Amino acid sequence: MLNRVILIGRLTRDPELRYTPSGVAVTQFTIAVDRPFTSQGGEREADFIPVVTWRQLAETCANYLRKGRLTAVEGRIQVRNYENNEGKRVYVTEVIADNVRFLESNREGGSGGGQREENPFGGSSAGGNSNSNRSSNPSRGNQDPFSDDGKPIDISDDDLPF
Numbered sequence: 001m002l003n004r005v006i007l008i009g010r011l012t013r014d015p016e017l018r019y020t021p022s023g024v025a026v027t028q029f030t031i032a033v034d035r036p037f038t039s040q041g042g043e044r045e046a047d048f049i050p051v052v053t054w055r056q057l058a059e060t061c062a063n064y065l066r067k068g069r070l071t072a073v074e075g076r077i078q079v080r081n082y083e084n085n086e087g088k089r090v091y092v093t094e095v096i097a098d099n100v101r102f103l104e105s106n107r108e109g110g111s112g113g114g115q116r117e118e119n120p121f122g123g124s125s126a127g128g129n130s131n132s133n134r135s136s137n138p139s140r141g142n143q144d145p146f147s148d149d150g151k152p153i154d155i156s157d158d159d160l161p162f
Contacts (some may be wrong), residue, residue: 003076005095007049008103009033011069017062027058031071050094051075061100074099 009031017027032046039045051073053061065071075097084090 005073005075005077007031007033007051007073007095009046009049009071009073011065011067011071012048013067015062015065017058025055025058025062027053027061029061029065031073050092051097052078052094053097053100057097057100064102065100070103072101072103073097074101 012030012032015027015029017025019025028050030048030050032048035045035047037045073095075095077093078096079091079093081089081091
């Protein structure tokens with residue numbers, strides 16, 4: 001059996017960082033993922049998908065992600081339920097992320113002065129059980145092909161393999 005999901009979308013609001021009573025960090029945020037078709041009125045629709053991250057990944061997401069940022073999330077779908085104050089059973093479907101990639105550079109770091117907030121995960125990703133994005137080719141060193149002037153990468157839907 002397999003329960004794996006990969007999503008690319010934009011955050012609908014800043015992540016919410018909390019801590020469990022035992023001190024474990026947990027962050028919740030929602031990403032808007034465009035549907036690959038338009039409605040009868042010619043409008044694009046989106047799904048709003050709740051995402052949960054834990055531990056170090058939760059703290060990293062809370063520190064570096066902001067509303068509107070393009071983000072890739074890899075994880076598993078989880079359905080949980082609880083009884084609300086009115087005694088009704090409530091079901092919640094969410095993605096438990098174990099890898100989050102920041103697909104846009106941080107634009108808050110400065111205006112043209114070359115300053116930008118560095119990401120401790122190589123500027124582009126954060127993950128629990130995944131390998132770093134750093135190249136294994138020693139001749140490239142720490143050169144990041146995406147560390148330009150902070151402009152978003154222009155990729156059309158036709159360029160994506162999915």
